Amino acid sequence: MAVPQSHTEKVSVIRNFTDITKMRLSVSVVFSSVAGYLLGCETIDFYILLLLTIGGYCMVGASNVFNQIIERDLDALMDRTKNRPIPAGRMSVSSAFILATLLTIIGISVLYVINPQTAMFGAISIFMYVSLYTPLKTKTPLAVFVGAFPGAIPFMLGWVAATNDFGIEPGTLFMIQFFWQFPHFWAIGWFLFDDYKKGGFYMLPNGKRDRGTAIQVLLYSVWTVLASLIPAVGVTGRLYITPVSAILIAGIGVWLLYYAYRLYKKQTNKAAKQLMLVSVSYITLLQIIYVADKFIR
Template sequence: MDSVAISETKTSMNTLLSDLKQLTKVGLSLSVVFSSVAGYLLAVDIINYTTLLLLALGGFFMVGASNAFNQIIEKDTDAIMLRTQNRPLPTNRMSVNFAMAIAILFTILGISILYSINPKTALFGAISIFLYTCAYTPLKSVTPLAVFVGAIPGAIPFMLGWVAATDHFGIEAGFLFMIQFFWQFPHFWAIGWLQFEEYKKAGFNMLPMNTKDKGAVKQIIFYTFIMILVSIAPVLKVSGNFYIYPATAVIVALLGIIMLYYAVQLHKSEKNTDARKLMLSSVLYITVVQIIYVVDKFLH
């Protein structure tokens, strides 16, 4: 009997852990931590590992909190969509009160840890949670402009690393913010294209003008182009202490052109397969570009 009870406890603990991972979207949280660590490394000459650890932890809790609040608000719409209907809240594996307790705990932990680095970092962390939860999430069912609002908290992590390192928001942090800001549009609209029917069921407006057509892809192409220009601009030394070598700018531009290529293909075909390639190339782009910037910096 004891062994049965033990195995049941183990199973329920595993379920709880898996549900917590889903509630806080651990994978997404880790990619955000990656961005903020890259931003930090770009700003420092000597790495302070304590600050780096605090930034990673604070950033992780901050994104986890945003995701938990988001799932509390969208519990009913999550139940409608195939992609989200097995989440812990729509299936009632987790109560809203428990999820709310986790969200609040993560908010307090995230902002407190970021505050221990410096108050500016905590402020941007708090702005990020607030905009994601109180502006982006409710706007999704109202207007396609929600993506613009959502791009602001989405672009904060890269810049957050710089602010954590320097206690200063200047042109460098502004550039890091812009790179990730403009990147979000092709990325999110590619997802919006793939999930268009599902989002429509839930009443979400995630494509420009809420239409799945060539007009939407024209916007994707436009923002991809702007993203490439902003990403290579540091080669002109217009972004303060954040600049890159010409060879680096060429590599970054080529990565951007891969995205542009898939965006043009999507414009021609309007097929989900091309939208998926665009989405995957956008994930590759933001990850590799951040690594390239850091490598470039340590070659200076």
């Protein structure tokens, strides 16, 4: 039985949209924003939560689309990215640009309805990701440092959306996710080193899969865990976790450090991939523990 052409085109449009906005990544970023909102709010406003979800997805999606427009020729060189909509010929550059522009306008407008500070941080995130991080990726390993700033904004963005205020609490959430970026992205840069090399990307701190890079991964993993435990000390205002949650955070912190140490000892692609997976689990579990701690205590 033949599939109607309209159905096929609809499926193709949806696939292109989810691919070019990197749906899984965007959803994980929205998850961080929602966690930040739940930590900051006095009572849950589901209307604000809906706006944050829509605006957050549009914000991240726009960044990803602009990124893929700029890197389309390099994406075509790498196995990991050659089947993305633009290099694969499933979407034109002009169509992608229109989509990115619409997502930017919608995202910032929706975040502005929440409050102006949330919209401002959303706009800063898009600007830094597209105008600074993306062009620096082919020029210097410092690109990961620059990219860590927009990458760390979503967790704190949720708190700002809930409170219309930037203080010690969202600053702490920002710091946690900022340090976390380094072991996460350097692990990816390690096991995808050869593929990144085809596109001319500099993702590792010293450009090599060696002991020096592994030491930095381990150090930033330590700082990530230490930053994650600061709310247990009671110096971060309304952001506080109980001793029980601190023990849980310390436990998953040891888990993260173990795999960072394994990369240091083994220096293999397998160890790097394992660390990447553990790092994703770490930040997700941390956010769940933080939120659960607030609503259970």
